[in-house]
Amino acid sequence: MWRDVGLRGYDAQRDGTGRPVAGLPNVAARSRNTARNVAFADYLVTTGLRLDEAAKLLLFETTTSVQEEVPVVGKGRVRRHYRVMNDLGLASLHQYKVGERADAIRRAQTAGRYENVKGRLDVVEILQSRSGQRVRLTDGRVLPVETIPARVRASLYLAKDQGIEPVWLWLKEDGSPLQIASWDKVFDTANDRVTAARTMLGSVSPTVKVTPHSLRFTFALFVLLAGIRAIDEHLGFDDASPFTVMNYVQAFDEVRDLLGHSSVETTKRVYLEPVKGLRRSSLLRGASVEQMWDSVSATNPLIGFHTS
DSSP states (O other): OIIIIIISOEEEEEOTTSOEEEEEEOGGGOOOSHHHHHHHHHHHHHHOOOHHHHHTOBGGGSOSSTTOOEEEEOGGGOEEEEOOOSHHHHHHHHHHIIIIIHHHHHHHHHHTTTTTOTTOEEEEEEEOOTTOOEEEETTSOEEEGGGOOHHHHTTEEEEETTEEEEOBSSBOTTSSBOOGGGHHHHHHHHHHHHHHHHHHTTOSSOOOOOOHHHHHHHHHHHHHHHHHHHHHHHHTOOTTSOOOGGGGHHHHHHHHHHHTOSOHHHHHHHHHHHHHHHHTSTHHHHOOHHHHHHHHHHHOGGGOOOOO
């Protein structure tokens, strides 16, 4: 609902159970850059990337299949790998690349906007190696992709048959790179739309505050719950069985690696209590994804979206 109402501008309604859901597209909403914004949100919630990590991605730094590992340098310049855990992230990203992004580039090329970009760095070759990707520039310099600062990344352009285009993944309508700070406004606008829609539906607590970190938190909690569910099934545990953290070391370690936490203790500090509460519920074993989502979102404020 947050994505479709907030980013796509759909109307909101209540389903047969009274649950707020997205309704039909609303042409009066005048939503802009919907494919880009939806792709960004879907990519965050299926990868767990931080805002800074996802917002500065280059075109060739995205994964092409579920579970494919892609290197990324995160907080503290720590190198790790990330994965897309669901086809949703890939499908939305592909739609953005071949649609809205390609259209913005064609308009910019036709208008000649790229010809006089100040500080433009032209890439002549993308090199692959075991140590990671590198780009060779027209002046002969070879730069390791993972360590290129955001400012320099936004200056990289690649020559193709149709002309030059930015290597920066997320573009504005004029075809120029979207700065990282601009995502705050995208999320604020979406929150305002969803809050207004929930107010009209008479929700008891209509205010919504979803941030990029909310999507990262959601990703981590669901991956952790899936791991715990699998371990419980393997060990023959049910919701009445004692919760012993040592039984779930593998699940916590996986989430630590996916999030890029320096220590598994950080992962446990944030996610242990929400997981313990949900494990005591039959939702963890017998519920659908939608039912699990309702329970998780209603009890965890870090997700920023409540179901009432």
